[in-house]
Amino acid sequence: MSIVETLPRLRTFRVPRLSGLTQWLVPIAILAIWQFVCGAGYVPSRVLPAPTDVVIAGWKSLQSGELIRNIWVSFWRAAVGFLIGGGIGFAFGLANGLSRLSDKLTDTTLQMVRNVPHLALIPLVILWFGIDEAAKLFLVALGVFFPIYLNTLHGIRTVDPQLIEMGRIYGMNNRELFRRVIFPGALPSIFVGVRFALGIMWLTLIVAETIAASSGLGYMAMQAREFMLIDVVVLSILIYALLGKLADSASRLLERLTLSWHPAFQKH
Amino acid sequence: MQQSLRVRPSDVAVLPSADLGEQARVARRLAEPKSNGLSLTIRGLRKSFGDNDVLRGIDLHIPAGQFVAVVGRSGCGKSTLLRLISGLETPTAGSISFGEEARAEDIRVMFQEPRLLPWATVVANVEVGLGRGRVQPDAKARAELALAEVGLKEKRDQWPSVLSGGQKQRVALARALVSHPRVLAFDEPLGALDALTRISMQRLLERVWSEQGFTAILVTHDVSEAVALADRVLVIEDGRVTHDVSVGLARPRRHGAADLAALEGTILGYLLTENQTDE
Numbered sequence: 001m002s003i004v005e006t007l008p009r010l011r012t013f014r015v016p017r018l019s020g021l022t023q024w025l026v027p028i029a030i031l032a033i034w035q036f037v038c039g040a041g042y043v044p045s046r047v048l049p050a051p052t053d054v055v056i057a058g059w060k061s062l063q064s065g066e067l068i069r070n071i072w073v074s075f076w077r078a079a080v081g082f083l084i085g086g087g088i089g090f091a092f093g094l095a096n097g098l099s100r101l102s103d104k105l106t107d108t109t110l111q112m113v114r115n116v117p118h119l120a121l122i123p124l125v126i127l128w129f130g131i132d133e134a135a136k137l138f139l140v141a142l143g144v145f146f147p148i149y150l151n152t153l154h155g156i157r158t159v160d161p162q163l164i165e166m167g168r169i170y171g172m173n174n175r176e177l178f179r180r181v182i183f184p185g186a187l188p189s190i191f192v193g194v195r196f197a198l199g200i201m202w203l204t205l206i207v208a209e210t211i212a213a214s215s216g217l218g219y220m221a222m223q224a225r226e227f228m229l230i231d232v233v234v235l236s237i238l239i240y241a242l243l244g245k246l247a248d249s250a251s252r253l254l255e256r257l258t259l260s261w262h263p264a265f266q267k268h
Numbered sequence: 269m270q271q272s273l274r275v276r277p278s279d280v281a282v283l284p285s286a287d288l289g290e291q292a293r294v295a296r297r298l299a300e301p302k303s304n305g306l307s308l309t310i311r312g313l314r315k316s317f318g319d320n321d322v323l324r325g326i327d328l329h330i331p332a333g334q335f336v337a338v339v340g341r342s343g344c345g346k347s348t349l350l351r352l353i354s355g356l357e358t359p360t361a362g363s364i365s366f367g368e369e370a371r372a373e374d375i376r377v378m379f380q381e382p383r384l385l386p387w388a389t390v391v392a393n394v395e396v397g398l399g400r401g402r403v404q405p406d407a408k409a410r411a412e413l414a415l416a417e418v419g420l421k422e423k424r425d426q427w428p429s430v431l432s433g434g435q436k437q438r439v440a441l442a443r444a445l446v447s448h449p450r451v452l453a454f455d456e457p458l459g460a461l462d463a464l465t466r467i468s469m470q471r472l473l474e475r476v477w478s479e480q481g482f483t484a485i486l487v488t489h490d491v492s493e494a495v496a497l498a499d500r501v502l503v504i505e506d507g508r509v510t511h512d513v514s515v516g517l518a519r520p521r522r523h524g525a526a527d528l529a530a531l532e533g534t535i536l537g538y539l540l541t542e543n544q545t546d547e
Binding site for chain 2: 187259260261
């Protein structure tokens with residue numbers, strides 16, 4: 001009994017508790033070094049503005065309302081494109097995972113389309129849609145379609161057949177089998193697809209907005225480049241990083257809420 | 269189904285130990301036999317997978333409420349027989365009939381793997397066993413009763429991943445029991461458990477069987493388990509029943525008792541001699 005009692009105490013020597021702030025130590029350190037290097041004049045401000053300059057530029061465009069407008073436009077494009085592409089990808093993943101016929105009809109075609117880099121379509125998309133919203137939404141939707149499609153399909157195909165047999169024995173009809181066994185079993189894989197898709201979503205949007213847009217963060221960066229406003233360029237890059245981090249955190253939160261049964265998400 | 273699951277908290281603690289109270293309880297229940305099992309008649313049953321004849325003509329009658337163990341070497345067709353009885357496979361020829369009209373909930377299977385849904389709590393997993401009854405308002409209460417029966421009431425809100433192997437198998441047993449089946453088929457349910465857990469699970473199986481009176485069909489490769497639990501042991505070899513041994517020993521049986529060991533030796537003898545002629 002005494003041995004059992006001393007064991008946890010021994011363990012605390014090995015693993016010190018990490019607080020929520022730990023993950024921010026490295027970004028803060030990088031900022032500090034950046035500020036020091038620029039402030040001390042080692043790097044000319046034409047090459048890289050100091051963080052404080054970026055903050056000032058951010059504050060200015062925040063006051064003019066331009067920043068908020070551009071962030072909102074980019075966020076809207078990302079979200080709508082993601083919902084359209086992700087929704088279609090999810091639907092095809094479900095259909096092809098559950099129905100042999102649907103799989104035979106569409107999977108080969110989809111696999112062929114998948115091998116075309118979607119950004120290679122930009123010239124065609126500009127010809128079709130101009131530099132309108134539709135062009136950006138189309139590209140984002142096309143980009144997020146495949147990771148969500150593939151991972152939904154994979155998730156459904158790899159649900160434990162023993163569990164499906166169990167469900168059938170216990171008299172589940174197809175709907176119940178889907179709701180209680182197949183969908184929850186595919187969910188971890190679907191989330192992998194969502195996180196991949198979020199990365200592709202930002203990437204596509206940056207490229208599309210940089211090449212052909214009249215608003216949005218990418219446009220803001222390109223405009224600033226024309227006028228040599230390097231602080232604004234850096235600002236928009238940093239905002240992209242922040243938005244990407246936010247999207248990732250949101251999907252992690254969803255994972256933690258829906259996958260609490262999974263051993264990987266359980267607190268010990 | 270007259271007899272419902274009863275909650276007896278004392279059993280929760282009693283389970284792992286072989287105390288006299290448990291034995292007295294089993295004996296008392298045997299004195300008042302409950303017959304709500306279904307009888308089972310199998311005629312000329314054959315099953316082939318392509319060119320492979322797994323079962324080559326099985327004729328068998330199992331009276332209602334009997335505990336039958338099916339033993340045999342691996343690949344002899346014993347698991348296929350069980351899958352046919354539980355309706356997981358369809359026979360190539362022959363028939364399986366139950367004494368009365370059987371509902372889907374009347375026949376339940378318990379597998380070697382627990383097959384619990386990892387994303388459902390323990391109590392929700394047991395609710396699955398209610399079949400069509402799982403949408404009714406009393407589903408949760410019935411599931412909790414079944415959990416109490418296997419001594420896991422306090423685990424009701426846990427995820428299956430935190431349970432031990434033996435506990436998972438007890439949840440699977442509760443899921444099989446919750447619809448009050450009249451035939452319960454076990455496909456080596458204790459095969460993956462350690463020796464001590466096996467013995468306590470055997471006691472649990474014997475107890476729920478004697479309480480509920482279902483017809484039990486246990487497929488196992490462990491002859492000592494078969495003679496400890498069953499009224500009758502069927503030896504299957506090459507797709508046929510080669511020996512039909514009735515076990516007339518009084519219950520509860522003690523592991524390691526001389527008469528059990530003698531019977532186990534006889535049955536092992538059957539299996540081993542057939543093994544030698546085969547080679």
